[in-house]
Amino acid sequence: MRDTVSFRVLRAAVLTSITAMVLLPLYVIVVSSFKPLADVSGPFTWLPDRFTLEPYVQMWSTIPLARYLANSVLVTSVSTLLALTIAVLAAFSLSRLRWRGQRAFSLLVLSTQMFPGILFLLPLYLIFTQIQRTIGVQLNGSYAGLIVTYMTFSVPFATWMLMGFFAAIPDDLEEAAMVDGTTRLGAFLRVVLPVARPGIVAVGVFTFLNGWGEVLFASVLTTRETRTLAVGLQAFSTQTDVRWNEMMAASIVISLPVLVAFLLVQRHLVQGLATGAVK
Amino acid sequence: MATTLNESPPESRTARTGSGGRRRRRRLNLLPYLLVLPELVAELLIHIIPMALGVWIAFLSLNQLSIRHWISAPFVGLTNFRNGLDPSTAIGSQFFQTLGRTAVYTVLVLGLCWLLGTAAAYFLNSQFRGRGLLRALYLLPFALPVFVSAIAFAFMFNQRDGIVNKVLVDELHLVDDRPFWLIGSNAFVTLVIASVWTAWPFAFLLQLAALQTVPDEVYEAAALDGAGRWRQFFGITLPMIRTPNVVMLLLMFLATFNQFTVPYVLFGVSPPSEATLMSPLIYQFSFGNWNFGLGGAVSTLLLVLLFVVSAVYIRLVMPKERPGHA
Numbered sequence: 001m002r003d004t005v006s007f008r009v010l011r012a013a014v015l016t017s018i019t020a021m022v023l024l025p026l027y028v029i030v031v032s033s034f035k036p037l038a039d040v041s042g043p044f045t046w047l048p049d050r051f052t053l054e055p056y057v058q059m060w061s062t063i064p065l066a067r068y069l070a071n072s073v074l075v076t077s078v079s080t081l082l083a084l085t086i087a088v089l090a091a092f093s094l095s096r097l098r099w100r101g102q103r104a105f106s107l108l109v110l111s112t113q114m115f116p117g118i119l120f121l122l123p124l125y126l127i128f129t130q131i132q133r134t135i136g137v138q139l140n141g142s143y144a145g146l147i148v149t150y151m152t153f154s155v156p157f158a159t160w161m162l163m164g165f166f167a168a169i170p171d172d173l174e175e176a177a178m179v180d181g182t183t184r185l186g187a188f189l190r191v192v193l194p195v196a197r198p199g200i201v202a203v204g205v206f207t208f209l210n211g212w213g214e215v216l217f218a219s220v221l222t223t224r225e226t227r228t229l230a231v232g233l234q235a236f237s238t239q240t241d242v243r244w245n246e247m248m249a250a251s252i253v254i255s256l257p258v259l260v261a262f263l264l265v266q267r268h269l270v271q272g273l274a275t276g277a278v279k
Numbered sequence: 280m281a282t283t284l285n286e287s288p289p290e291s292r293t294a295r296t297g298s299g300g301r302r303r304r305r306r307l308n309l310l311p312y313l314l315v316l317p318e319l320v321a322e323l324l325i326h327i328i329p330m331a332l333g334v335w336i337a338f339l340s341l342n343q344l345s346i347r348h349w350i351s352a353p354f355v356g357l358t359n360f361r362n363g364l365d366p367s368t369a370i371g372s373q374f375f376q377t378l379g380r381t382a383v384y385t386v387l388v389l390g391l392c393w394l395l396g397t398a399a400a401y402f403l404n405s406q407f408r409g410r411g412l413l414r415a416l417y418l419l420p421f422a423l424p425v426f427v428s429a430i431a432f433a434f435m436f437n438q439r440d441g442i443v444n445k446v447l448v449d450e451l452h453l454v455d456d457r458p459f460w461l462i463g464s465n466a467f468v469t470l471v472i473a474s475v476w477t478a479w480p481f482a483f484l485l486q487l488a489a490l491q492t493v494p495d496e497v498y499e500a501a502a503l504d505g506a507g508r509w510r511q512f513f514g515i516t517l518p519m520i521r522t523p524n525v526v527m528l529l530l531m532f533l534a535t536f537n538q539f540t541v542p543y544v545l546f547g548v549s550p551p552s553e554a555t556l557m558s559p560l561i562y563q564f565s566f567g568n569w570n571f572g573l574g575g576a577v578s579t580l581l582l583v584l585l586f587v588v589s590a591v592y593i594r595l596v597m598p599k600e601r602p603g604h605a
Contacts, residue, residue: 003405007508011402015413018399022416025431025476028442032434043449044442090318099311105319111589112326116537118558119578122565123329126336126349133347152325159318184310213424215540216558220566230426234544244434251427262422263415269484 033249040244055249059236062246067225068232069254071143075228076211079147083154084204091162092188096174106163113156117216120152125220141223149217154207161206165199165268166192202268205261212258229254330582337575346571359576373552373560374577381557384471385535389528391475396482401512404490414487421480429544432473436460436545461545466554474541478531485527489520522595529592533585557581 003011032040033055035048059065093099094106128139139145169192177187193200218228229250236247337359339352346352365371399417403410420428435442437460444457460469493516501511517524539558542550548567550559561581565574 003407004508007405011405011407014398015402018395019413019416021395021476022420024442025428025435026419028435029427029431041440043440044445086317086321089314093311093314097308097311097314099308102311105315108322108326109318111586112322114533114589114592115326115330115582115585116533116539116558118537118539118561119333119582120325120329122561122571122574122578123332123336124325126332126346126571127329129347130350148325151321152329155318155321155325184308209422209424213426213540215426215543216562219543230424230540233426233430247430248434251430255423255427258424259419259422263418266418266422266484 029248029251032245033252035245037241037243037245040248041241055243055245056253059243059246059250059253062243063232063235065229065232065250068227068229071222071226071232072212072228072230072254075143075146075150075226076208076214078143079150079154079211080204080208082147083151083158083207084200086155087158087162087203088193088200091159091166092192094159095163095166096169096188096192097184109156109159113153113160117149117153120149121217121220124149124152128221140221141226143226146217146221146226146228149221150211150214153210153214157210158203158207161203162196162200165196165203168199169195198265199268202265205265206269209258209262212254333575333582334579335575336571337579339572339575341569341571341575343569346569349571352572355572359572360580363573363576363580370564370573373555377555377557377560380467380553380555381536384467384474384538384556385532387471388474388478388535388538389531391471392479392482392531393524393528395475395479396484396486399483400486400490401516403487417483418480420476421478421484423477425477425540426544428477429473429541432469432476432541433461433545436469462551464553466546466551470542470545470554470556473545474535474538477541478535481531482527485523486520489523489527490516492523493519525595526592529588529595532588533592536585 028044031046031048034051034053035045036050036052036054039045039049090109094102094109124145125140128145132138132140139148173191173195174187177191178184182190213230214228215230218231222228222231233247233250236243236250336349336352338354338356339349340355340358341349341352362368362370363374366375399413403414403417436444438444438457441460443460447453448455448457458465460466497515497519498511501515506514537558538556539562542554542556542559543562546554549563550556555563557577561574561577564570564577
């Protein structure tokens with residue numbers, strides 16, 4: 001279709017506004033991370049008084065940032081791996097096999113994915129308290145407890161996403177393998193899994209991102225030792241001052257890896273969505 | 280939070296139950312059940328049992344003292360629901376105001392996200408240089424952890440030194456007094472702006488995928504009939520992407536209605552009363568006042584509400600079971 005002049009003008013105007021809207025907060029984060037504390041503590045300036053890398057050095061000693069980072073990596077990785085393992089098996093069964101109760105089970109997974117974390121936080125907190133009272137295992141404030149709560153959103157999310165990826169794989173592939181005498185399980189392991197690998201990796205990344213940004217459970221169920229980044233960054237703000245420059249520097253450092261990972265696999269999200277429901 | 284949905288295409292299901300499938304089905308096949316077993320156990324432990332317990336505690340009297348011995352907490356019937364639902368009490372009026380506020384917030388955020396997402400996707404669906412770059416850029420707010428974005432907005436909307444008041448007051452001279460953005464009634468505006476910024480790329484992403492399913496021939500035919508761009512968009516494009524749009528809005532509804540991270544990072548544990556949403560209210564009842572009974576009652580009401588929404592949603596998304604199966 002030809003692009004008329006008025007269309008081009010409108011397009012330029014709309015896209016410029018949206019770009020400005022997207023860039024402004026990103027710019028503020030980046031520029032503030034290179035400012036000295038005195039600069040970010042006063043009125044906002046578009047450029048640093050003095051460009052400095054100090055916040056990137058100082059942030060590690062102002063708060064136990066490395067500890068929070070390690071906690072986040074541990075809790076998010078373990079919960080993602082556990083959820084992904086459970087979900088790959090279930091999603092294969094749900095999307096490529098036929099069995100009684102299949103539809104009911106998909107409905108269960110789908111509906112639990114939609115309930116907010118706050119509905120699970122209260123009862124899980126009480127269950128953890130009771131477990132501690134009865135058998136003495138501490139879950140409130142421990143890694144294990146936090147991992148369990150992260151599973152409440154990662155398991156249904158990963159299952160639902162993977163079902164879409166598995167369903168998009170042509171049946172012929174699997175059938176060809178089975179004609180050759182491979183069992184259903186063998187076809188799953190040797191044919192479906194390798195083909196679905198980019199999708200599985202992508203789902204893993206999205207699940208990881210969800211955990212990386214989790215605030216609700218971590219705000220209640222972590223202690224000084226087990227605090228994750230999402231909650232721990234608040235510590236840059238104390239009663240006397242807010243170290244905005246270090247907070248922004250830390251934000252950038254902990255966001256960059258997940259930004260890169262997201263941009264690398266985002267095509268699969270679109271693909272998964274395009275081959276799934278959006279058609 | 281990134282949420283997505285997929286439906287398995289109905290035609291592939293029929294294909295799979297062809298002759299080969301039927302032969303195999305004669306044997307009692309345990310494989311499907313073995314494969315879902317771990318997930319079934321997980322669902323029981325992390326969802327079913329906690330949800331049932333969540334409903335149960337709504338009927339208990341739980342406070343800071345009895346919480347450690349909640350199993351033996353006294354059963355108080357519907358008291359918590361009566362407290363939560365009586366508009367003449369402080370808690371009841373707080374509940375209804377929060378419900379209404381959350382609804383307004385959801386409509387605003389959804390509407391703005393849809394507008395931005397649709398506009399960006401529509402224009403990025405045309406050919407021009409720099410398209411790929413803008414597409415990646417627009418995804419950044421979505422890829423950034425929500426708490427990081429919210430921290431940035433708290434910094435920007437700071438009353439004394441924030442960039443927003445600098446521009447509004449010092450550079451544009453639009454207002455004389457530096458307004459407060461994180462307390463009082465303006466806090467709601469800040470909350471909406473920050474939420475839209477973090478959420479709109481999801482609409483953009485889905486809308487882009489949806490627009491790419493509309494074949495060019497449709498537009499060519501419409502252009503031959505003399506339909507302009509506006510008429511093509513409203514007459515052809517929108518109706519053709521109606522289903523993915525309904526699905527998208529429902530997904531975004533659930534994420535927005537239950538929003539917790541943005542207000543928590545912006546305002547802390549006790550948000551200004553003008554900007555308190557449903558999830559933070561339950562949080563406040565439970566972990567601020569340690570009234571788990573009340574928190575449980577409000578949770579249960581929310582559960583019922585979301586269940587109704589989910590039922591509608593599932594009817595729209597799930598493929599209909601074919602007659603003759605199962």
